[in-house]
Amino acid sequence: MNRLIAVLSKSRKLKSFIRMASSFKEGLCRVELHCHLDGCCRPETIWNIAKRRGMMDALPGNTLEEFLTELRVSGSGTLAKFLHSFEIYMPVLKGDRVGIKEIATELCQDKMNDGAVYFEATYCPHFLSDDNLTTEEVVQLVNEGFKEGEKKFGVKARSILCMIRDKPEWCREMVELCDKYRSEGVVGIGIAGDESVALEIDFYQGVKEAIERNICRTIHAGESGPASNVQEAIEVFKAQRVGHGYHCVEDDNVYELVKKTGVHLEVCPTSSNVLGNVSPDWTKHPAIRFAKDNVNFSLNTDDTLHFNNSLQTEEDIAMKYFGMSKEDIITARVYAAEATFLPEGEKRELVEHVKKFSVSV
Numbered sequence: 001m002n003r004l005i006a007v008l009s010k011s012r013k014l015k016s017f018i019r020m021a022s023s024f025k026e027g028l029c030r031v032e033l034h035c036h037l038d039g040c041c042r043p044e045t046i047w048n049i050a051k052r053r054g055m056m057d058a059l060p061g062n063t064l065e066e067f068l069t070e071l072r073v074s075g076s077g078t079l080a081k082f083l084h085s086f087e088i089y090m091p092v093l094k095g096d097r098v099g100i101k102e103i104a105t106e107l108c109q110d111k112m113n114d115g116a117v118y119f120e121a122t123y124c125p126h127f128l129s130d131d132n133l134t135t136e137e138v139v140q141l142v143n144e145g146f147k148e149g150e151k152k153f154g155v156k157a158r159s160i161l162c163m164i165r166d167k168p169e170w171c172r173e174m175v176e177l178c179d180k181y182r183s184e185g186v187v188g189i190g191i192a193g194d195e196s197v198a199l200e201i202d203f204y205q206g207v208k209e210a211i212e213r214n215i216c217r218t219i220h221a222g223e224s225g226p227a228s229n230v231q232e233a234i235e236v237f238k239a240q241r242v243g244h245g246y247h248c249v250e251d252d253n254v255y256e257l258v259k260k261t262g263v264h265l266e267v268c269p270t271s272s273n274v275l276g277n278v279s280p281d282w283t284k285h286p287a288i289r290f291a292k293d294n295v296n297f298s299l300n301t302d303d304t305l306h307f308n309n310s311l312q313t314e315e316d317i318a319m320k321y322f323g324m325s326k327e328d329i330i331t332a333r334v335y336a337a338e339a340t341f342l343p344e345g346e347k348r349e350l351v352e353h354v355k356k357f358s359v360s361v
């Protein structure tokens with residue numbers, strides 16, 4: 001019998017059947033491309049880690065509910081509060097081996113509960129490292145956490161390491177880590193951070209190196225910054241994806257470029273609205289135009305910890321305000337699947353899976 005299996009397993013057909021049968025979890029059909037690992041953790045997990053580490057003084061509020069009110073952002077003028085909230089809780093996660101792995105595994109469960117079959121989470125390992133934990137160890141811990149989550153919950157998780165606009169000194173290391181861990185779950189490199197900060201030469205050198213090493217790229221651009229940042233992401237950084245990209249509609253030439261190149265825009269409806277990066281009037285959201293013009297875009301959460309949102313709520317918003325039908329929602333899911341940084345074979349399989357299980361939105 002063992003011999004028969006050995007012979008059969010050599011057959012390419014059977015191998016491909018085994019792969020087809022086991023790669024993606026039945027029933028789940030959403031794909032998320034834009035979420036931040038450290039912006040999507042559970043508040044109770046941060047609370048418990050702080051307790052365990054004797055760091056409760058670092059957190060505001062006497063109860064989990066009070067702590068939550070400090071983290072959740074809504075209404076106008078919330079950008080400062082949003083940025084400040086990271087400063088509040090990141091010291092609790094920083095350098096904590098158990099906690100870092102835990103938030104990665106939990107993210108898989110949360111995404112499963114939100115109907116996601118596959119997601120790519122972005123993070124900058126420097127924000128989670130300290131004197132006792134190197135950036136490389138952080139990457140290893142996140143990879144382990146995702147592997148465990150994938151095994152437990154059936155959701156495939158990959159990561160994107162992020163360069164930060166005001167930290168040019170970290171660029172080189174990000175490229176090296178992406179390259180070194182590409183077979184361990186790291187599928188791409190990104191740039192995030194305050195768009196008003198001009199990029200230093202290190203970013204151009206870093207991305208050039210990434211292109212040469214065939215590392216996939218997604219750049220936060222046109223979120224709060226101008227259309228020219230989207231143009232730069234496409235033309236200079238040769239990005240396959242742009243994080244947000246809303247302001248591309250303000251320059252006809254750049255909008256044409258977006259349409260012509262088919263670059264994928266990672267739209268985050270709640271985030272864009274709450275942080276004031278687009279008009280507070282939903283009827284003026286750029287995604288309405290994206291949907292009408294069949295621009296290549298997906299719907300994403302960005303930071304669920306702060307926005308208390310989900311892929312479900314983002315799809316609801318798109319149907320309510322962007323004029324998207326159920327079919328349009330499925331199209332956006334398929335576009336997301338096609339824009340993943342997975343190897344071509346796995347990507348095709350994911351696309352078919354999303355189509356198959358998206359029949360009833």
Ligand SMILES: [Zn+2]
Pocket residue numbers: 034036192220243302
């Ligand atoms: Zn983001």
